[in-house]
Amino acid sequence: MTHYAKNMYDFHTWANQTLIxxxxxxxxxxxxxxxxxxxxxxxxxxEHIYMVDQGWLRIVKGMDMRMALNEAWQQEQEMTGKSLEEVEQMYVELVEQYSIFLSQEEDLDRRIVLDNPYTRVRDTSLAEIIMQVANHGTYHRGNITAMLRQMGYPSVMTEYALYWYAN
Structure with missing residues (x-):
């Protein structure tokens, strides 16, 4: 049986690609x-969704949170001005990196110490972090939907329940 966190990451990938x-x-x-x-x-x-996804990947692979986020934010310079197609390719490569991690990690319920510089130290499972990645993406895809509507364009549905039937 597929771990629920892997399923949620697959949903996150599907929803991002659907929106792109x-x-x-x-x-x-x-x-x-x-x-x-x-x-x-x-x-x-x-770009923000991508950079945060990058940061969390570094964290689940064992990097200190402060360092992981600093490295992810440094990528903002690289992303500014890139076309949607270029950013899409960056997402494809990131998804591949997550897929490798998720296929190799035997215990997503394994707990790590997350030293969050914005709050405090917390004992967290890898699965919780993957769920955070998916939840963060959902939140910001909602921002994009609102922005598109404000500009006069309809968005696209990226609901989890739709994902059930799309796959």
Whole structure:
């Protein structure tokens, strides 16, 4: 039986790709169009999800949280100005890295010490971290949906229940 955290990561991957496919259907410029919202552009939200996913991958592989997040934030410079297609390819590569980790990790219920610089030390399972990755993505895909509607474009459904039937 597949561990629930792996299933949620698969959902996260599906939902991100579903949204990227929708963004590719929209008129040129929408991805970088400035809007008065939580993030200045849809591109910045997509980049944020990617960078946070990168940080968490480093953490589950054993890197200190502060160092993992610093390295992930440094990537922001690399991502700025990249096309949606280039960012999509970066996601494909990141998903592959997660897939390798998830296929090799025998115990997702294994607990690690998470020294979160924004709050405090916490004993956390790898599965909880993978669930955080999926939950964080869901939250920010909602931001993108609201931003697209504000610009006059419909988004696309990325609900977990739809994922059940799409796969």
């Amino acid at each position: 496919n929708r963004l590719k259907e929209l008129p040129e410029g929408v991805y970088e169009q400035e809007v008065q919202s939580v993030f200045p552009t849809v591109a910045k939200v997509v």
